[in-house]
Amino acid sequence: MKKDFWIHLKDKTIELLKSAHFWTALILIGMFGALIVNIVYFVAHNSYDVISDEHNPRQALLAHQNIRGNIASNDGSILAATNVSGNTETRIYPYGDLFAHVVGFSTMGKTGIENMMNMNLITSNASLSSKVDNDISKSKDRGDSVITTLDIELQKTAYDAIGYYKGAVVVSEVKTGKILAMVSKPCFDPNNIEEEWEDIVNDTKTAKLVNRATQGLYPPGSTFKILDLLEYVKEHPDNYENYGYQCNGRFNYDGRKITCFHGSVHGYQTLRSSFALSCNCSFANIGTTVDRKAFSETLKEMLFDSALPLDIEYSKSHTPITAEAEDWEVVQGSIGQGKTSVTPIHMNMITSCIANKGVLMKPMFVERIENSDGNIMKTYTPEVYKALTDEKSAAVVADYMRSVVTSGTATVLKAATYTSAGKTGSAEADSSGTSHAWFTGFAPYEDPEIAVTIIIEGAGTGGSYAVPMAKRIFDCYFEEKSQE
Numbered sequence: 001m002k003k004d005f006w007i008h009l010k011d012k013t014i015e016l017l018k019s020a021h022f023w024t025a026l027i028l029i030g031m032f033g034a035l036i037v038n039i040v041y042f043v044a045h046n047s048y049d050v051i052s053d054e055h056n057p058r059q060a061l062l063a064h065q066n067i068r069g070n071i072a073s074n075d076g077s078i079l080a081a082t083n084v085s086g087n088t089e090t091r092i093y094p095y096g097d098l099f100a101h102v103v104g105f106s107t108m109g110k111t112g113i114e115n116m117m118n119m120n121l122i123t124s125n126a127s128l129s130s131k132v133d134n135d136i137s138k139s140k141d142r143g144d145s146v147i148t149t150l151d152i153e154l155q156k157t158a159y160d161a162i163g164y165y166k167g168a169v170v171v172s173e174v175k176t177g178k179i180l181a182m183v184s185k186p187c188f189d190p191n192n193i194e195e196e197w198e199d200i201v202n203d204t205k206t207a208k209l210v211n212r213a214t215q216g217l218y219p220p221g222s223t224f225k226i227l228d229l230l231e232y233v234k235e236h237p238d239n240y241e242n243y244g245y246q247c248n249g250r251f252n253y254d255g256r257k258i259t260c261f262h263g264s265v266h267g268y269q270t271l272r273s274s275f276a277l278s279c280n281c282s283f284a285n286i287g288t289t290v291d292r293k294a295f296s297e298t299l300k301e302m303l304f305d306s307a308l309p310l311d312i313e314y315s316k317s318h319t320p321i322t323a324e325a326e327d328w329e330v331v332q333g334s335i336g337q338g339k340t341s342v343t344p345i346h347m348n349m350i351t352s353c354i355a356n357k358g359v360l361m362k363p364m365f366v367e368r369i370e371n372s373d374g375n376i377m378k379t380y381t382p383e384v385y386k387a388l389t390d391e392k393s394a395a396v397v398a399d400y401m402r403s404v405v406t407s408g409t410a411t412v413l414k415a416a417t418y419t420s421a422g423k424t425g426s427a428e429a430d431s432s433g434t435s436h437a438w439f440t441g442f443a444p445y446e447d448p449e450i451a452v453t454i455i456i457e458g459a460g461t462g463g464s465y466a467v468p469m470a471k472r473i474f475d476c477y478f479e480e481k482s483q484e
Contacts, residue, residue, distance in 0.1 A: 069121040069143030071103055071113055073150045074180075074367060079103050080114065080190075084140075093190045095152075098159055101211035102150065102182040102312075102365070105190040108197050112211070113365055116311045117146045125371040142372035149178035149364050157476040158183045161469035166457040167436075168212035170348040171473060174448040176382040177352070177361030181473070182345075184212040214314040217341040218455055221427025222278040222462070223438045224336030226350060226397060227302060228286055229275055230389060231295045233396045240396070243271040243286075251281035253331050258284040261426055261461065275400045276408030278424060280335045287334025293323040295330075301388050302350055309362045309385045310345065317342040336427055348453035350388075351440045354401070355421075355448035358394035360385045402445050409463040410439065413471055418478050419445040422452075422470070424462030434458045439466035443474050450477055 067089060071080035079099050083090045091106050093099070104112020106121075114121070124141035126134070134141050151171075158169040158181045171181035188200055188208045200208050210216060233240050247266035251258040260266060260280045266273075274282035300306060304319045320329045320339045332338030345363070353360040362385040369378040401421035405413045409424040422441020429436050437459040442451040452470045459465040 065140065066122055066124045066143045067140045068106065069124075069372070070145040071117070071121070072145060072147050073152050073155075074148060075152065076147065077152055079148070079150070080106075091190075096191060097187040097189045098155060099150065100187040100190055101184040101213065102179070103148075103190070105193045108193055111209075112312060113146065113148060115313070117366060120144050120146055120369050125375075125377050127371070127373050127375070130373060144377055145370045145372070147367045147370060149173075149180060149367055150182070151180045151480070153480055154181040154473065154476055155183065157181075157473050158469075159185075161454075161472045162456065165459055166206075166212070167455045167459075168216055168344045169469070169473070170213050170344050170451075170453045171477075172348055172352055172363065172451050173361075174352045174355045174442055174451050175361065176364065177385075178364045178367075178382070180450065180477075182211075182213045184210070184216070211313065212344065212455070214310065214312055214343055214345045216343060216455070217315050217317070218344070218436055218438075218457075219338075219340060219427040219429070220336035220342045220347065221425030221436065221438050222280070222283075222336055223347055223423050223425035223440050224333070224340060224342075225275060225278065225283050226354065226401070226423050226440075227299060228283050228290070228334050229271070229400060230302075230354075230393055230397050231290050231298045232271070232286055233393050234298065234389075235291060235294065237392070240271055243274075245269045245274060245279070245282040245285050247274075247279050247281045249281065251284040251331075253284070253288065254327060256328060256331075258331065258335060272400055272403050273407075275423075276403040276406075278404075278409050278426075283334050284331050287331050288327070292321070292325065292330060296322045296325075298389075302353075303346065303388070304342075308346060308349070309360075312365065314345060315343055317346045336425060344453050344455050347438075347440050348451055351422075351442055351453060352451040353388045354394050354397050355442040355451055356394075357391045358389040359387045398442075398445070398448075401441065405441075405445075409461075410441070410467045412463070412467045413441075413474070416443075416471065416474065418443050418474065420474060421445045422467075424467060426461045429458055435460055437465035438462045439470045441470060443478075450474070 068082045070078055072078055078094055080093050080103055083092050102112050104114040106114040110118055121143045124143050126141045131141055154171055162185050166185055169183045172179050186206045186208050246268050249260050249263050249265040258280050266277055266279045269279050269282045299319050304317050308314055318341050319333055321333045329338055333340045349360055362383045366380050368376055371377055398421055401423055404410045404422055405420050410422050413420045420441055420443035422439055425438030426435040437456040439462050440453040442448045452473050454466040454469050456465050
């Protein structure tokens with residue numbers, strides 16, 4: 001009896017497997033399962049991106065239904081808010097042009113944090129009681145508030161330090177990636193953006209709308225020597241300190257020449273003194289000795305010609321130094337000239353990476369999201385992007401950056417109550433000989449907390465112009481910290 005049962009079952013199974021209906025049903029079940037998995041994945045990972053797309057009509061609906069939420073500094077001070085008078089809603093910026101580029105604006109398009117966090121600002125997670133009260137009074141619900149990482153005092157100090165110059169400043173926390181200050185000049189008052197729109201967009205000379213901190217592309221000048229040094233140390237881990245070069249003020253190569261700034265003659269230079277004194281001839285020489293393919297890979301690892309881990313609008317940095325590059329391009333590129341270009345935010349990320357033992361933290365602009373009742377909806381935590389270089393090489397570069405302060409071109413910082421490290425740069429802006437002034441560095445040297453990067457257009461040397469500005473920012477940070 002049992003044998004007959006199993007024979008019957010076997011026959012039926014074979015018959016079922018031969019049935020087209022069975023396979024059709026199985027395929028449909030599989031497709032349905034795949035659809036369910038795709039929907040679950042979409043909800044978990046991609047739904048916010050789709051809803052946040054500026055072309056999604058749901059955004060316009062939410063913006064109409066809710067009052068746009070506030071943007072605040074890290075201490076809760078209001079940086080952007082919506083004033084309601086009758087049926088009129090007006091976006092106001094209490095600090096005027098101070099946070100113009102990083103906070104951005106929400107009319108005439110959206111920029112900065114206004115753009116980055118748009119969905120949060122137009123979405124209301126107000127409590128049920130608040131929504132009931134608003135419904136009874138026929139009022140709109142308030143959108144959620146964005147609490148940023150921005151520090152008002154550091155922002156003011158950076159803004160004042162630039163003064164009337166064109167340029168940019170980025171201040172970040174090394175170990176968290178938090179952006180504490182971001183200034184771009186010339187700037188504009190977002191309170192008047194609609195009235196002044198035509199004048200601003202037609203003023204191509206000043207390019208006020210460009211956030212120079214993230215979108216401005218500049219020749220890095222001698223700040224690029226951080227990367228030259230990194231590559232040289234990686235290629236000569238056991239004998240890099242044996243390097244020597246006799247500088248006579250000119251480096252001739254293939255009928256062309258490189259000179260040290262203002263014709264300086266540095267004499268015999270070690271690798272450390274070459275870096276501290278920013279000897280162009282010595283680093284042009286280094287550029288001819290490094291392995292071109294390896295250097296190209298190092299630059300890729302340091303995010304040149306690559307996407308940056310940024311949610312705000314930015315430009316990609318570029319270098320012509322590749323495995324196939326012409327010799328002169330490498331020589332020029334080694335001193336940060338030629339076709340090499342970099343944004344201040346990228347240079348700040350490189351500096352933070354060196355200060356943080358080779359590890360780059362993803363830049364953070366937002367601490368948390370709160371609803372209109374002040375309840376926390378979401379908290380953002382520091383996130384490791386990835387290690388851009390090894391810890392040992394980063395430590396050597398950081399040590400050499402310390403020498404720039406103790407015995408090189410940034411000795412203005414030497415007398416400070418805190419220790420610091422950095423690199424200056426004087427990048428030729430055009431054929432007229434005008435130079436952009438650079439400084440990028442971190443403090444304290446022993447246990448880095450903040451990184452400061454400054455570019456001042458057409459000012460002159462980094463040591464004379466950018467370093468004193470950096471000192472004002474470092475001073476402000478440590479003074480604030482002492483009062484906590």
